[in-house]
Amino acid sequence: MSVKTEPFYLNIGPQHPSTHGVLRLRVTLDGEVIVDVEPVIGYLHRGIEKLAEGRTYAQNIPFTDRLDYLAAMTNNVAYCMAVEKLAGIKVPERGEYLRVIFSELMRIASHLMAVGFFLNDIGAMMTPVLYMWREREKILDMFEMACGQRMMYNYMRIGGMSQDVPEEFLPAVKKFIAEMPRYIDEYDQLLAQNEILLARSKGVGILPRETAVSIGASGPVLRASGVKWDLRKMDPYSIYDRFDFEVPTGQTGDCYDRYWVRMQEMRQSVRIVEQALKQLPGKGSVCADVPQFFRAPKGEAYVCIEAPKGNLGFYVVSDGSIAPYRLHIYPPTLINITAMKDMAVGWKIADLIIIFGSIDVVLGEIDR
Amino acid sequence: MKFEHYGLGIAKGMALTFEHLFRKPITVQYPEEKLHTSKRIRGNELVWFPDKCTGCGTCTKACPQGNILLVTHRSEPNRFIVDKFECDTGRCIFCGLCVESCPYNALAMGLKYECAKYRRGDFILNKEKLTASENHRPSAYFRPQFDADLPAQSLLLYDREEGGQKLKFLPLSTRKRGPGA
Numbered sequence: 001m002s003v004k005t006e007p008f009y010l011n012i013g014p015q016h017p018s019t020h021g022v023l024r025l026r027v028t029l030d031g032e033v034i035v036d037v038e039p040v041i042g043y044l045h046r047g048i049e050k051l052a053e054g055r056t057y058a059q060n061i062p063f064t065d066r067l068d069y070l071a072a073m074t075n076n077v078a079y080c081m082a083v084e085k086l087a088g089i090k091v092p093e094r095g096e097y098l099r100v101i102f103s104e105l106m107r108i109a110s111h112l113m114a115v116g117f118f119l120n121d122i123g124a125m126m127t128p129v130l131y132m133w134r135e136r137e138k139i140l141d142m143f144e145m146a147c148g149q150r151m152m153y154n155y156m157r158i159g160g161m162s163q164d165v166p167e168e169f170l171p172a173v174k175k176f177i178a179e180m181p182r183y184i185d186e187y188d189q190l191l192a193q194n195e196i197l198l199a200r201s202k203g204v205g206i207l208p209r210e211t212a213v214s215i216g217a218s219g220p221v222l223r224a225s226g227v228k229w230d231l232r233k234m235d236p237y238s239i240y241d242r243f244d245f246e247v248p249t250g251q252t253g254d255c256y257d258r259y260w261v262r263m264q265e266m267r268q269s270v271r272i273v274e275q276a277l278k279q280l281p282g283k284g285s286v287c288a289d290v291p292q293f294f295r296a297p298k299g300e301a302y303v304c305i306e307a308p309k310g311n312l313g314f315y316v317v318s319d320g321s322i323a324p325y326r327l328h329i330y331p332p333t334l335i336n337i338t339a340m341k342d343m344a345v346g347w348k349i350a351d352l353i354i355i356f357g358s359i360d361v362v363l364g365e366i367d368r
Numbered sequence: 369m370k371f372e373h374y375g376l377g378i379a380k381g382m383a384l385t386f387e388h389l390f391r392k393p394i395t396v397q398y399p400e401e402k403l404h405t406s407k408r409i410r411g412n413e414l415v416w417f418p419d420k421c422t423g424c425g426t427c428t429k430a431c432p433q434g435n436i437l438l439v440t441h442r443s444e445p446n447r448f449i450v451d452k453f454e455c456d457t458g459r460c461i462f463c464g465l466c467v468e469s470c471p472y473n474a475l476a477m478g479l480k481y482e483c484a485k486y487r488r489g490d491f492i493l494n495k496e497k498l499t500a501s502e503n504h505r506p507s508a509y510f511r512p513q514f515d516a517d518l519p520a521q522s523l524l525l526y527d528r529e530e531g532g533q534k535l536k537f538l539p540l541s542t543r544k545r546g547p548g549a
Contacts, residue, residue: 059432062463127385138525145521148410148477148509154463162468163510166408172525190384193377292430292469 007035010349014043018121018353021363025340027352034352037344039337044367052327056293057083057158060327065152067329068365070113073106073143074307076156081237082314083158083324086301087294095160095286096239100276101173102143102155104269108180109139110308111220111262111269114360118259119191121357122200128191135183142172158294160287174277180270184263201255205343205355208253212339219310220261221336221359225253231306238305242279243272255358262360293322309333309360331365394524403522405481407508407515410462413478414455415506416498420474423448427466427475435459436466453498457483458491467510476506476514 008031013024022043028036048067052060064079065072077099084091091099113136116129140150146165147155155162191197207217212225222229230247232240248264250257296318304313310332317326336359343355396403405411423440439452467475485491500506508515 055432059430059465062432062461062465134524138523141521141523141525144406144409145523146408148406148408148464148507149462152461152463154465168520172523176525186384190381194381195374195377198377 005030012352013040018357020117020357020361023361023363023366025352025356027349029349032348034344034347034349037341037352039340041334041337041363041366044363046368048368049327049329052324054323056322057296057324058292058294060324061156061158062152062154065154066364067331067368068110068307068309068312068333068362069151070362071106071110071308072151072153073102073155074305074312076153077103077238078303078305078307078312079314080156080158081305082301082303082316083296085303086299086316086318087158087290087296089159089288089290091160091288092285094164094281094284095288097276097280098161098165098286099156100239100243101273101280102146104273104276105139105142105173107269107308108266109136110360111266112136114220114308115187115259115262118255118354118357118360119197121353122197124196128187131187131190135180138176142169142176145169145172157287157290159290160285162287164286170277170280173273177270177273177277181267184266184270187263197259198256200351200354201259201358203252204255204351205347205358206252206254207339207343211342212253215338215342216335217310217339218332218335219306219308219360220258220265221310221339223247224250224257224261226251231304231311235304237303240272243275245271255354258358258360295320295322296324304330307332309362309365310336329365329368331368333359333361334366337361337366404519405479406521407518409477409479409481409507410464410509411478411480411507412457412460412462412483413480413493413504414457414460414466414498415476415478415500415504416453416495417474417476417500418450418495420472421450421453422472422474423450424471426469426471430465430469432463432465433459433461450495453495454492455498456492458488464509473511473513476500476511477509479505479507479518 008029010027010029011024012027013019014022019025024040024043026038026040027034046066048063051063061076061079064075067075112132116132119128120126143153144150146169147153147162207221207225209225209227212222213227218229226249228247228249231237233247245268248261248268250261298318298320300315300317302313302315304311311330312332313330315328315330316324319325339359340356344352347355423438425438428436428438435456437452437454438450440448440450443449464477467477506514508518
């Protein structure tokens with residue numbers, strides 16, 4: 001008599017504590033080994049693209065905060081850049097520099113969150129997260145000083161930023177930037193040689209270079225697979241061609257490389273902010289003169305920037321009225337999450353959570 | 369996976385954790401002590417100055433939620449009397465666009481952030497609740513004229529010992545616990 005086996009189906013989520021939001025993973029298992037993974041999305045769908053059609057260009061900025069809510073500043077920048085490209089508005093020099101400073105601080109904060117919760121998924125329950133939140137908290141304090149809130153910034157405007165930074169902001173950034181490399185060393189001391197981290201993440205969830213390129217992955221997920229692709233270097237938008245920084249790449253494309261790439265990117269962001277603070281022009285306008293209910297000329301524009309999680313694109317179509325005719329958002333994590341199956345098949349169910357955590361998913365962006 | 373010196377990495381991490389035993393705590397006992405928020409905080413309320421308001425309705429047009437209700441009537445030539453001015457803070461997203469758009473500085477964001485209510489109806493702020501008073505003060509968001517009256521923000525970045533910008537606490541209220549405290 002032969003033993004008959006059949007695959008076992010398992011739902012992880014939408015309320016699983018490790019799913020980083022309301023995402024469901026439909027997993028097919030053979031014993032404990034993963035045969036198939038299918039992400040089921042749509043639990044956080046709010047219809048932001050449709051809502052945008054009924055609101056003016058300025059009124060859409062608070063809604064972009066709610067896409068990737070861990071990196072709201074870069075969403076603001078991307079949307080405003082798309083509208084500026086459409087209407088041909090030029091941002092003043094000081095506004096551009098402040099945008100770079102805020103985007104890079106946001107990248108540090110987002111990567112701290114990503115790395116912290118990746119370690120949380122590995123099983124280092126809450127300890128590394130709290131070390132990293134200590135620095136994230138300082139960044140959020142500075143953002144609160146500039147724009148009044150810690151998460152939903154609504155700081156960028158079409159043509160620049162809503163208001164100039166307060167005078168105590170720049171000394172605070174200088175102090176933070178001076179301290180930050182020491183804190184990253186501290187994380188390395190805590191984690192880089194930790195046997196548990198290495199054993200759980202080295203060689204786990206490998207995304208080969210060719211697969212990463214063919215599915216269109218971007219951000220740290222793509223760079224960990226060894227592709228040197230960073231829009232700040234490849235297609236310098238804003239004023240990124242004025243800064244000297246490197247694009248860290250991994251070698252194998254496993255979970256450890258994705259962790260490592262994020263740690264190195266934080267160091268590079270610190271370098272960029274340092275240079276931006278040096279080159280920042282003194283007093284001056286931060287916003288071009290744009291009326292509140294302005295009408296963009298007929299046409300369309302697409303802007304793609306390097307957000308913390310990958311290439312974030314905004315496509316705006318205008319019919320000449322005060323509201324966009326169509327707004328489409330190209331979210332990086334939606335593309336990156338399609339790599340789940342390539343990474344996870346063949347690994348055990350305990351590794352699935354780690355692989356998923358290493359992508360750094362925010363559901364507000366996937367479902368929009 | 370094989371390691372040359374097993375346990376070295378964990379020992380290094382533990383050493384770092386051990387160092388933290390000897391630093392001063394930065395915990396704030398929240399309901400009793402509170403840190404100062406940013407001067408530009410967008411608190412969970414709006415503050416309205418009736419004497420400055422002309423009833424032009426720019427704030428209602430700027431609101432992305434269509435959340436501000438303004439009813440006026442014309443009294444003498446070129447004058448509007450505001451009959452109704454309401455904002456439902458249960459639907460408000462506190463983006464501050466209404467404050468930014470007001471041409472007469474008649475609207476400002478508030479400072480309060482503990483605004484949980486038992487009933488949805490209590491979230492609606494009418495004319496009386498919106499009007500600025502001693503307990504209902506404006507923040508400096510887009511209103512730099514209020515900047516000087518507000519205490520400096522307490523930043524985690526600066527240690528308590530460091531001169532100049534210390535962590536500043538509000539005065540300790542009498543320590544009460546339990547519901548209704």
